[in-house]
Amino acid sequence: MEKPTEKTAILINRLQEREKEQMLILSICNSLSRALNKEEFNDVVNGILKENFQFDDFILASSNENETEYELFYSFSNKNQEVKSYLLNDDFFDRCTDSADTVIFDLESDQKNPDYIQNNYKKGFKNGIGICLPYSKGKRNVLFLFFKNAKTFSRESNRILRGIAMQLSITIRNISLREQFENNLVELEILKRNVSEKRDIISEKNEGFHGIIGKSDKMKEVYELISQVAASNTTVLIFGETGTGKELVASAIHDLSSVSNNKMVKVNCASIPENLIESELFGHEKGAFTGATEQRIGKFEQAENSTIFLDEIGELPLELQGKLLRVLQEKEIERVGGNKSIKVNARVIAATNKSLEKEVYGERFRSDLYFRLNVYPIKLPALRDRKEDIPILGHFFLEKHAAKMGRNVKRFSKKVLNSMMANAWPGNVRELENMVERSILFAKDEKIKEMIFPEIAIASSNALVNEFYTKTLQEVEKEHILKVIKKCNGRISGPQGAAVLLGLPSTTLSSRMKKLGIKKEHFFD
Structure with missing residues (x-):
């Protein structure tokens, strides 16, 4: 007979x-x-399940409510x-769902058994158990565990399995x-892409080329x-007048x-303080300068595997x-305040409304950078050089802004079109x-009958071409000196030399010519 102290010890142990x-x-x-x-x-x-249950295979089968088939949600030995679908009444899934207890299977090589049962039998698994998991919002789930040695599944194992069933x-x-949510996202992305492609096709038909409007030869x-x-x-260099x-x-x-699936990064070099x-282009490290309270990723790093537009x-x-030249040549940047090079893979497209050749000539733009950027130049024509596009553009902007303003303005008068x-x-x-947007505001009916042009717009096309670039004082000085030297037939000093006409000592003129980069070949044909 057990003593009270022994019973207490057994109870405590349990x-x-x-x-x-x-x-x-x-x-x-x-x-x-x-x-x-x-x-x-x-x-x-x-990990934790294999460690505690010592199974040789772990299979989860699942079926939606009111369906006559089930599928394998997960298979440990064949992920x-x-x-594949299986009939519910296969004497495995239905036996478990019809029982409140753990069902024990003695596996036999019966060709009528589902293939996953036959496969486990061929692997030498003799025993298996099945347990119906608690019902979960329209889902019936069954867990199958298979063992080469059934003794590894104990009463304690059964209790633990029941404890984790829910x-x-x-x-x-x-x-x-x-999985359903991610599949829906993929389908939505495909749908968006299809819609976008259709929109692009419509856009190309109605609005020229990928949003660029115009049908002129240029x-x-x-x-x-x-x-x-x-x-x-x-690398592409796009140049042309403003607008x-x-x-x-x-x-x-x-x-x-x-x-194209990645976002293009845009940088306006003129709008950022010098x-x-x-820091904007290449980023900076924390503490690199006053106000750098945290690390900043620059535009080039943001454009990784994409395009950066300068x-x-x-x-x-x-x-x-x-530094930009180094990025283009070495494909690497260095953050402000950093001491290591970072490889970058970004396609560079640059644009300017300046004549970079003149900028190079005036020593305001590096010639090596210019030649590195000017690999594939695209020159955009001025609007006055493609006049046949003006009516197309005008009607496009009319439709766009009239709809935005809620105004019923549909066309231009013949007089306005001619103007x-x-x-x-x-x-x-x-x-x-x-101009079109402003004219819509002043229109009194569905037709634009007046368009008031600024006085500056009256200038001739030739004058505009000449005004496309404003010369610097250095360039004006260089041109004037060259003009005088040519007039003097290349003579610099002496009574008939350019120095006399310019009112300068010959040594000063020579020094000035050297600084401006004027050489003999510039004034001798």
Whole structure:
């Protein structure tokens, strides 16, 4: 007969064992609750579940309510198994769902058994158990465990399995919902892409070429250049007067490239203060300068595996031009305040409304950078050089802004159209759009009958071409000195020399010529 103290010790021991079981159940449930996909679920199965149940195969089968078939949600021994359906009344799944207890199977090589049962029998698994998991919002789930030695599954194992059954059902539902959500996202993305492609087709029919409007021969040449270079990773330099649509051309090149799925990064070199542009382009480390309270990723790093558009590149300070040249040549940058080089892979498209050749000649732009940027130049025509596009552009902007303002303005009078065709448009397409928008506001009915042009627009096309670039004092001085030297037939000093006409000592003139880069070949044919 057991003594009271022995009974107490046995009871305490049992309580301690049950407490350990509960702690284990809690630990397994906690791990299962964090599994949000099948990869994470597999880690749990291959880890804590395998360690505690010592199974040789772990299979979860699932069926929706009111269906006559079920599928394998997860198979430990065959994770890449194709999704396949099985009849509910196969004497495995239905036996478990009809029983409140754990069902024990004695596996036999019966060709009527489902293939996953036959496969386990061929592997030497003699025994298996099945347990119906708690019902979970329209889902019936069954867990099958297979063993080469059934003795490894004990009463304690059964209790623990019952303890985690509800969490298993919840985890199956969570993973299924996530897979459904991700599939819906993929379908939505495909739908958006199809809609976008259709929109692009419509856009090309109605609005020219990838949002660039115009059907003139000059614009067709531009479209051809865009199409030829888009698929490559070549650096492109777009130049033309202000308002000709350089950013639209850059966007078209990016949209037709192999990295069109990634966002193009745009930088206006003229709008960033000179003391901040290096940090903007290349980033900076924390503490690099006053106010740098955290690390900043620059535009080049943001454009990794994409396109960076450097607008108004002619405004880039000289000291930064050398660093940009290094990026183009070495494909690496160095953050401000950093001491290591960072490899970058970004396609560069630059644009300018300046004559970079003149900037190079005036020593305001590095010649080596110019030649590195000017690999594939695209020159955009001024609006006055493609007049046949003016009515097309005018009607496009009329429709666009009238709809935006809620105004019922539909067309231009013949007089206005003639005035638009005759105008020089120094501000090009941008000016045309602004003029149309303003005229819509003043229109009294559905027709625009008046369009008031600024006085500056009365200038002739030739005058506008000459005004496209404003000369610096250094250039004016250089041209004047050359003109005088040529007049003096190349003589610098002496009574008939250029120094006398210019009122300068010959030594001063020679020094000035050297500084301006004037050589003999410049004034001798």
